Amino acid sequence: MKILAVETATDACSAALLWGGEIRLRYQVLPRGHTDLVLGMLDELLAEAGIRPPDLDAVAFGRGPGSFTGVRIAAGVAQGAAFGAGLPVVPVSTLAALAQRAYREWGAQRVAAAFDARMQEVYWGCYQLDGQGLMAETLGEQVAAPDQVTPPEGAGWLGAGSGWAVHGALLTRRLEACLSGVTPDLLCSAEDIARLGAAGFEYGRALPPEQAAPVYLRNQVAKKPSRVSGR
């Protein structure tokens, strides 16, 4: 299986190529530099492997939540790259990918992932390791005030992501005894998008490229004026 993965929703811009069970990664923390970097990363990965886009099976992308613009860049790149090569896309949750990284790097089997969503809210999701070594969602993703997030059940949860950096005290109070530790600096990586994307592809979760849609979680983004006319 050959999966190309792209992730631009958080401060790190990254791309990964999964090929023959091995993952090659390009990863750089450069806020606002994603558009300069991401295609170059994809290009290098394929050149190194000596393959072209049509040789791939699918393009996986971090579908959010995260920066609205960043999520759209990932979706747009996935759409263009996949359509040009006649490939399907596999949307992967950025929160799940963060949890997957926490497992990969910290051995965490239960992860409470939180990204800072500004406006005194966090993007929130809880993930638990399944039998295949993949992080699976235990309750639906949400955007909520840190003291209103749905806490996971049981103990031994690792708090991960920028939400813990900004709202650590409130989240810790909310989770109380569930929590075993916190790693607030962990960022999302395309390596985990590739791994989860490959699983999604195997489970038949690939979509035609035009259906590569962002998941924002926050959908109330504009207020309607009480009076439109100036009469």
Added chain:
Amino acid sequence: MLTLGIETSCDETGVALYDGDRGLLEHRVYSQIATHAEYGGVVPELASRDHVRKTLPLIQELLHGARIARSEIGGVAYTAGPGLVGALLVGAAVGRSLAWSLGVPAVAIHHMEGHLLAPLLEPDPPAFPFVALLVSGGHSQLVEVAGLGRYKLLGDSLDDAAGEAFDKTAKLLGLPYPGGPELARLAEQGDSGRFRFPRPMTDRPGLEFSFSGLKTFALNTLDAVRREEGEISAQSRADIARAFEQAVVETLVIKCRRAVKQARCQRLVLAGGVSANRRLRAAMTEAMQKEGVRTDYPRAEFCTDNGAMIAHAGWLRLKAGERSGLGFGARPRWPLEEMRPPGGSGEW
């Protein structure tokens, strides 16, 4: 080279296919007016969200309609600015990545260059050099066009763009968004003799525009009529619309007459959304005829934002060898004077 053009700078998703031999093959525009109407103006985040949903399906529909396989695409052009940054980035990301995946060149296009070259899409196109009046919701500019990428700004708006003045005055008149075309329709019923609006900055030399005063003048006129009539009648509203439109049209005509004289140019090109205005076209054509100047404008659907003008400008630049790198940053503010004739690999 068969060029795919993608335009997503504001609230319209536009795509088109242009080819040197066959000209414009096909184009599609998806307008987001319905999305923004209830907010009384463009909401940038909603515009971006719509673009990322619509761009690729529209490209697929375009290819299907033109009976073109994606493998036949020889190059991709996308609007990189100026415009709403989030909206621009959608078209840039999709367009640049598609070109990369197809293994074909890409080129980043200046939105206003697309507009000012749009009359070249028509039969019997004007030859260089010409003076262009770019009038839209975001711009009121007079530009001397010596050739592709050779632009000299002759005059600009000091405040509101012409289209912006139309939209704001329409709002004062209680017209639904987007008000410009609605105002023009209302003006049809208006009496041109009842009110007289000023012709801003025509009493002094120069090619600058200022339209924000007209909106204030409309407000004051409305207040005066309200004091007189109590409730403002439909006829009064139409009369104000007519007087406003007349003032904008005459101001633009006066400045264009000056501009073609100053540039010693025999051709004038109108472009941008406001150039679809019928009275402006008629008045300008008549005034220019008297000066011995030929006036060209794009068909109405290419006055507003569209993919055809981007495919066309992109084809011109790709044909001349211009290539954009793999980075696809957007430039929300991008002065037209920074444009250059086609070169090698651009920074954008």
